[in-house]
Amino acid sequence: MFFQVLITAHSLLRWLVLAAAVWALFRAYRGWLGERPYTANDQQSGLIFSILYDLQITLGILLAISSPLVQVAFADLGNAMGIDTLRFIVAEHIPLMLVAAVVVHVSSSFAKKAADDRTRFRWEALGFTLALLITILAIPWSRPLLRLG
Numbered sequence: 001m002f003f004q005v006l007i008t009a010h011s012l013l014r015w016l017v018l019a020a021a022v023w024a025l026f027r028a029y030r031g032w033l034g035e036r037p038y039t040a041n042d043q044q045s046g047l048i049f050s051i052l053y054d055l056q057i058t059l060g061i062l063l064a065i066s067s068p069l070v071q072v073a074f075a076d077l078g079n080a081m082g083i084d085t086l087r088f089i090v091a092e093h094i095p096l097m098l099v100a101a102v103v104v105h106v107s108s109s110f111a112k113k114a115a116d117d118r119t120r121f122r123w124e125a126l127g128f129t130l131a132l133l134i135t136i137l138a139i140p141w142s143r144p145l146l147r148l149g
Contacts, residue, residue: 006063011147013059014139017052021132024049028128032121046111046124050104053131057101064094088140096138103131 024045031042064070073080073090080086107127114120 003063003066003068006059006066007147010056010059010063011144013052013056015146017049017056017135018132020045020049020052021128021135025125025128025132028121028125032118032125035118036121038117038120042121042124046108046128049128050108053101053104057097060094060097064089085142093138093140096134100131100134100138103127103134107131 027042027045030036031038069086070089073083073086077090080090104127107123107130110127111120111123114123
């Protein structure tokens with residue numbers, strides 16, 4: 001039951017994370033290329049993206065811990081690497097999503113410390129773009145796009 005709740009929440013939250021990324025990227029590129037002032041709404045869009053990403057990572061870690069599939073894979077990594085689904089989850093999905101989360105936070109941190117608004121927007125635009133690309137590569141697209149149980 002707990003596993004089903006986690007997988008459903010993880011599946012649904014994926015779409016919120018992607019929507020938040022698109023919104024934060026829109027604001028970052030609009031500010032950077034349009035040379036706009038950095039406002040509280042700009043900061044909030046990046047913060048929402050970051051919070052949703054962290055929540056998704058947390059759900060993903062809990063899911064990995066409780067997943068029978070992941071437990072089987074970690075019990076015998078050698079054999080798991082020969083099975084496409086297991087290899088993808090263990091060697092690509094989990095590590096790449098963690099890297100993307102780090103990229104979101106590092107770029108946000110550099111943006112906060114930037115000396116001017118244009119640099120702040122540039123850090124967010126480039127960092128969030130990289131995080132979104134990594135995320136898109138690491139999503140298991142072969143699985144159902146919406147898992148409700």
